[in-house]
Amino acid sequence: QVQLVESGGGSVQAGGSVRLSCTASGYTDSNYCMGWFRQAPGKGREGVALIPGGGGSPWYGDSVKGRFTISHDNARNTVYLQMDNLQPEDTAMYYCAVDLRREDGSGGYCYTMFGARSKDFNYWGQGTQVTVSS
Secondary structure (H helix, E strand, C coil), rough: CEEEHHHCCCEEEECEEEEEEEEECCCCCEEEEEEEEEECCCCCCEEEEECCCCCCCCCEECCCCEEEEEEEHHHHHHEEEEEECHHHCCEEEEEEEEEEEECCCCCCCCCCCCCCCCHCCCCEEEEEEEEEEC
16 A cells, blocks of 8 residues: 655744655555645645656756755655745645556656646645745
């Protein structure tokens, strides 16, 4: 059973930093895309950053480019999101997600031609809250 466990959220003042972690278990396939989405109250889910499991360049949403960095430690099956220069508009619930290759061979890669699409991801963590005060 695939599980994603997030940690690292909290409250911080504008300009501060937070690092989120997401540890995955229950799969060994290297064909996956893993990343972070966020959802603020009253808004839709927004793609933040994605990273391919088999290596390759990460993808970032326009609103976080230059401030957030995604990385992964394959030995620990953990993905990190380093968030610097946080602003009040970054306040949201942050969700870790993974797009694992399906039995029919579909999925398992970071498809970002139209940005990050939450519907592509088949497993999700429970979310961790990040609150940025001005």
